[in-house]
Structures are given as structure tokens and as C-alpha cells.
Amino acid sequence: MALVSFTPFTDGALPQASDVYDLFYSLSAGAATSSLSVLNGFLDEENTASIGNREIEHIYLQRNSVSGGDMVAGTANLDFFTHISPNDGPGTSGIYAGSPDPETAQDHEYKVVPGGAIQFYLPFPAFVLLTWQVCWTNDSGNTEQESHMRLFVNGDPVGTSGNTDNSWNVRRVRRTMFRVATSGTDNVQDVYLRDRYKSRYWSGHQWLPLPGDTPLRKGFHSASLRVTQHEDVKQTRVRARSMKVIYFKAKDN
DSSP states (O other), rough: OOOOOOOOOOOOOOOOHHHHHHHHOOOTTTTTHHOOGGGGGGOOOOHHTGGGGGGOOGSSSOOTEEEEEEEEEESOOOEEEEEEEEEEEEOOSSSSOBBBOGGGGGGGGGGEEEEEEEEEEESEEEEEEEEEEEEEEEEEOOOTTTEEEEETTTEEEEESSSTTTTTTEEEEEOEEEEOOOOOOOOSSSEHHHHHHOOOOOEEEEEEEEOOOOBBSEEEEEEEEEEEEEEEEEOOOEEEEEEEEEEEEEEOOO
């Protein structure tokens, strides 16, 4: 038990409301010995001196007092369309313009993937482990026209800024359309969609904070997978995806 010693009420004396309140709960510097609130978590060396190696096992901790987690997921297909060139058919518009060069795509050229994006609340400063899975493909017939998937945390991309060639948190799908010469001709070609074999699967993880940063602050945070594609790729299809968050309380300063 915690050690509590405070001045008891005096018989015949009228106590003040503030005095009564502080005896039950106080955040003052002297609360460790003068308030009954120490019985609900204000433990000190007096309480741990008899524990071997000062190790406090999980049976002594309340649920979610030092860790927690959350997750989101989805399995329905999500189709991301860019604009369609008039040379390829009617000049209709997709949901966004894509990027002329996905390797140097700007943040606004990425679209959040529902089911692969989560907002979570940290009840205390914490270290966070993100894990995710995602599968996606496209209908590109050009090896230079790709679809990219990238991790964002609190609205910012994680990894190398600008060119994504060297970023550990970017993955790509290149062409999935293959052209094969028709038997007996040299000029006529048929197009075969091989998305089943050319889909990209990404099972990733990221430890937060990033190197050199302090633990994530108490409050709301977000993590999301976002997709962009070359402006000439008509469609990217995202299939199953999920995002999981596990957080661990940081040491108090």
C-alpha cells in the first residue's frame, strides 16, 4: 500500500470544501504523502523495494495503462481512375489527374486508401509500431508508367523526400498489360492483362518516432497508405488492405 499521512479533521471544527477535496485528490507536489489519491496509482520506491530486480509484472498493471492498439481493414476492390486521353476514347475524367512522374510526385498527388488509413489516440507520450498489408495492380502497358503506394504519418510522407527511388516506404506496380504478336502476322498484336500475376503485395512495418525524434506526443495521430499513378495509367485497383497500430507508453521524464 502507498504511505499516506495527512492532518485529520478536528472534532468541532468546520472544514473547508477545498481542504476536504485535496485530502481525497490532489496534484500538488506534496500529494505523494498528503492525499488519498496516492492509493490509486501514485506508487514510489516504498512500494517496489520488496520486488526482486524492481520488476513489475503485467498482473500488477491495469488494462491499457502502458500499451494499446487499434486497426482498420477492407477487402472490397477500390478503383482509382485518372483522366482518359481523347486518343484512347471519350474525353472523360477520373477522380484525379495522377502524376506526370510518380517518382517525384507531390503530396497532394497521392490519394488515401480507405481501409488502409487510421486515426488513433495516444493517452500518453508513446512509441508506436505500425504494420500494414496491401495488394494492388493497374492496367498499364508501359514499363515507365507505374502505380506507387506510400506511407504517410500525420499527413507527411515517411522516407526520402522528393525522389522515391531510395525510400524504404514506397512500393511500385509497373506494367501488367503484355502485347503478344498474333500467330501468322508480324504487325497485329493482342493485349493480355496479367494483373493476377503482376499484382503487388506489401506487408510493411514502421517504428515511430522516426530516428532522432522524441516519442509521439499525447493526442490524436494518423497513419495512411496512399496511392498515386502515372497520368497515363487509366486505373489502379487496390484489393485487400489493413493498417494496425500498437503503442507503448514512453518513460516519464
